[in-house]
Amino acid sequence: xxxxxxxxxxxxxxxxxxxxxxxxxxxxxxxxxxxxxxxxxxxxxxxxxxxxxxxxxxxxxxxxxxxxxxxxxxxxxxxxxxxxxxxxxxxxxxxxxxxxxxxxxxxxxxxxxxxxxxxxxxxxxxxxxxxxxxxxxxxxxxxxxxxxxxxxxxxxxxxxxxxxxxxxxxxxxxxxxxxxxxxxxxxxxxxxxxxxxxxxxxxxxxxxxxxxxxxxxxxxxxxxxxxxxxxxxxxxxxxxxxxxxxxxxxxxxxxxxxxxxxxxxxxxxxxxxxxxxxxxxxxxxxxxxxxxxxxxxxxxxxx
Amino acid sequence: xxxxxxxxxxxxxxxxxxxxxxxxxxxxxxxxxxxxxxxxxxxxxxxxxxxxxxxxxxxxxxxxxxxxxxxxxxxxxxxxxxxxxxxxxxxxxxxxxxxxxxxxxxxxxxxxxxxxxxxxxxxxxxxxxxxxxxxxxxxxxxxxxxxxxxxxxxxxxxxxxxxxxxxxxxxxxxxxxxxxxxxxxxxxxxxxxxxxxxxxxxxxxxxxxxxxxxxxxxxxxxxxxxxxxxxxxxxxxxxxxxxxxxxxxxxxxxxxxxxxxxxxxxxxxxxxxxxxxxxxxxxxxxxxxxxxxxxxxxxxxxx
Numbered sequence: 001x002x003x004x005x006x007x008x009x010x011x012x013x014x015x016x017x018x019x020x021x022x023x024x025x026x027x028x029x030x031x032x033x034x035x036x037x038x039x040x041x042x043x044x045x046x047x048x049x050x051x052x053x054x055x056x057x058x059x060x061x062x063x064x065x066x067x068x069x070x071x072x073x074x075x076x077x078x079x080x081x082x083x084x085x086x087x088x089x090x091x092x093x094x095x096x097x098x099x100x101x102x103x104x105x106x107x108x109x110x111x112x113x114x115x116x117x118x119x120x121x122x123x124x125x126x127x128x129x130x131x132x133x134x135x136x137x138x139x140x141x142x143x144x145x146x147x148x149x150x151x152x153x154x155x156x157x158x159x160x161x162x163x164x165x166x167x168x169x170x171x172x173x174x175x176x177x178x179x180x181x182x183x184x185x186x187x188x189x190x191x192x193x194x195x196x197x198x199x200x201x202x203x204x205x206x207x208x209x210x211x212x213x214x215x216x217x218x219x220x221x222x223x224x225x226x227x228x229x230x231x232x233x234x235x236x237x238x239x240x241x242x243x244x245x246x247x248x249x250x251x252x253x254x255x256x257x258x259x260x261x262x263x264x265x266x267x268x269x270x271x272x273x274x275x276x277x278x279x280x281x282x283x284x285x286x287x288x289x290x291x292x293x294x295x296x297x298x299x300x301x302x303x
Numbered sequence: 304x305x306x307x308x309x310x311x312x313x314x315x316x317x318x319x320x321x322x323x324x325x326x327x328x329x330x331x332x333x334x335x336x337x338x339x340x341x342x343x344x345x346x347x348x349x350x351x352x353x354x355x356x357x358x359x360x361x362x363x364x365x366x367x368x369x370x371x372x373x374x375x376x377x378x379x380x381x382x383x384x385x386x387x388x389x390x391x392x393x394x395x396x397x398x399x400x401x402x403x404x405x406x407x408x409x410x411x412x413x414x415x416x417x418x419x420x421x422x423x424x425x426x427x428x429x430x431x432x433x434x435x436x437x438x439x440x441x442x443x444x445x446x447x448x449x450x451x452x453x454x455x456x457x458x459x460x461x462x463x464x465x466x467x468x469x470x471x472x473x474x475x476x477x478x479x480x481x482x483x484x485x486x487x488x489x490x491x492x493x494x495x496x497x498x499x500x501x502x503x504x505x506x507x508x509x510x511x512x513x514x515x516x517x518x519x520x521x522x523x524x525x526x527x528x529x530x531x532x533x534x535x536x537x538x539x540x541x542x543x544x545x546x547x548x549x550x551x552x553x554x555x556x557x558x559x560x561x562x563x564x565x566x567x568x569x570x571x572x573x574x575x576x577x578x579x580x581x582x583x584x585x586x587x588x589x590x591x592x593x594x595x596x597x598x599x600x601x602x603x604x605x606x
Binding site for chain 2: 033034035036037038040041042045088092095097098115116117118120121123124125127128129131132134135136137142143144146147148150151154155157158159160163164166167168170171188
C-alpha cells in the first residue's frame with residue numbers, strides 16, 4: 001500500500017466515523033425530525049442506517065464541497081440525507097421479495113431483526129427523512145440550492161435512477177444482457193447516487209454549469225468503477241471479507257461485465273476508469289488530489 | 304341528499320377525473336421526471352396511482368389554495384405530489400407483510416398484478432416522484448415555498464407521521480388500546496397527510512401563520528372524521544360498496560373508536576366534528592362554504 005493509499009483509507013475511515021455519529025444523533029429517539037415516531041420503528045431505522053458502512057457517498061459530497069470551498073456543515077447535512085437514501089435502498093433490496101439477503105456487514109438484515117413490515121416502513125421512513133433533512137431549516141443553504149438538491153436527489157433515487165435500476169435488475173435475472181444493457185442498469189442502480197454525490201458539492205457551492213457537469217462526469221466514471229470493483233469482488237472475495245454472501249450474482253445468473261469480459265479485462269478497465277476520473281480533475285490541480293485518490297480507492301477496494 | 308351534498312359530490316368527482324388525467328400524463332412512459340424509467344416499473348406505478356380514487360387530498364389542496372386565491376396550476380402540482388405519497392402508502396400497506404390485501408377498488412392490488420418486488424419499488428418510486436414534482440422547475444412557486452412544502456410533506460409522510468402511524472398500527476394488532484392511543488395512531492396514519500393537504504393551500508398562497516394554523520386545525524378535524532367514517536364503514540358496509548374487504552379491523556382485533564364506543568356514539572361524534580370544522584372556517588364567510596361541505600362529505604361518505 002502506498003502512502004497515498006494509506007492516507008485516503010484513513011481519511012475515508014475517519015469521515016465514516018463522523019458520519020455515523022451524526023446519523024446516530026439525527027436518528028435518536030425524540031429528536032427533531034423524528035419526535036413522536038414510534039420507538040420500534042426508529043430502532044429498525046437505526047439498524048438500517050447505523051451499519052458501519054464505508055460512507056463513500058457522504059465522503060464524496062464532503063470532498064466535492066471542499067473542492068469548491070462550500071460550507072462544510074451544510075454539505076454534511078446533504079451528505080447525511082444522501083446516506084439515508086442509500087441505506088433505505090439497502091433495507092429494501094435485502095427484503096425476501098427482492099434480493100432476499102439475511103446478512104449485511106456481518107449483521108442480520110433489518111427484516112431478519114425487526115420483521116418484514118417494520119423493514120419496509122423503515123426504508124420508507126429513511127427515504128422521507130432524506131428529503132426532510134435537505135429542506136429543514138437547520139440545513140443552512142439558500143432556498144434555491146435546497147430546491148436544486150431535492151430535485152437532483154429525487155431524480156437520482158427515483159424510477160429513472162436507483163429504484164429503476166433495481167427494478168431492471170430484478171426483472172432481468174436469468175436474462176442474457178449485452179454490455180450496453182448492463183451499463184444502463186448499473187448506471188441507474190449504483191451510478192445515479194454516486195453521480196449525485198459528486199454533483200452535490202458543486203450544487204451546494206453554487207458553481208457554474210461547467211464545474212457541475214465535470215463533477216457529474218467524475219461521479220459517473222467512479223460509479224462504473226465502483227460497480228466493476230463490486231462485480232470483481234463477487235467472483236474473487238470470500239464471504240468473510242465482504243460481510244455478506246458472495247458469488248451470488250453468478251449463482252443467480254445475473255450478467256455482469258466481469259462475467260462477460262473476464263477478470264483480466266476488468267482490472268485493466270478499472271485502471272482506465274481511474275485515469276479518466278483523474279483527467280476530469282485536472283483543472284483543479286493539487287486541490288483535486290483527494291478526489292483522485294478516492295477514485296483509486298473505489299477501484300482498488302478489497303471489501 | 305340535499306342540493307349542497309349533490310353539488311359537492313359532483314365537484315369532488317370532476318376534480319378526481321382531472322387529477323386522474325394529470326397523474327396519467329405525469330406517469331406516462333418517456334415523460335419528464337420518468338424518462339428512462341423501466342416500462343414494467345412504470346406500469347406498476349401507474350397501477351398504484353391510477354386507481355380511480357376519490358382524490359380527496361388533492362381536492363383539499365386545490366380548495367384551500369382557492370380559498371387563499373393561490374395559483375391553481377401550482378396548487379395542482381402540489382396536489383399531484385401529495386396523491387403520489389398517498390398512493391405509495393396504499394401500495395406498500397397492501398403488501399403481504401403489511402395488511403396483505405389482494406383487492407383495492409375492485410381491482411387486484413399492485414403486488415398481485417406485478418409481483419411483490421415491483422410493488423415495493425413502485426411504492427418507493429412514487430414517494431420519490433412526489434418530492435421531485437414539488438421541487439421541479441415546472442412547479443412554478445418561489446423556492447422558499449417549495450422548501451416549506453417539501454419539509455411539511457416529508458414530516459407528514461415520515462416516521463413521525465404516516466409511516467409512523469402504519470408502524471404503530473401493525474405493531475399493535477391484537478393489542479388493547481385506549482382512546483388516546485387510537486387517536487394518536489390515526490392522527491399519524493391518516494391525519495397527517497389530510498392535515499398537510501389543508502395546510503398546503505395556505506403555504507402555496509404564502510398566508511400568515513394564523514391562516515396556516517387554522518387550516519391545519521381544519522385538516523386535523525376532518526382527519527379524525529375521515530377515520531371515524533372509515534371505521535363505521537368497516538362494520539356497516541359490505542365488500543361490494545367498498546371495493547375491498549370489510550370487517551377486517553374487527554377480525555384482526557384492531558381497536559377502533561367505533562369498537563370502543565359504538566356506532567351511535569360515532570355518528571354523533573361525526574356531527575360534532577363537522578360542526579368544529581365549519582366553525583374553523585367562519586372567518587372566511589361564504590368563501591369557506593365548499594370546504595365546509597367537504598367536511599360534511601367526508602363524514603357522511605358511504606364508500
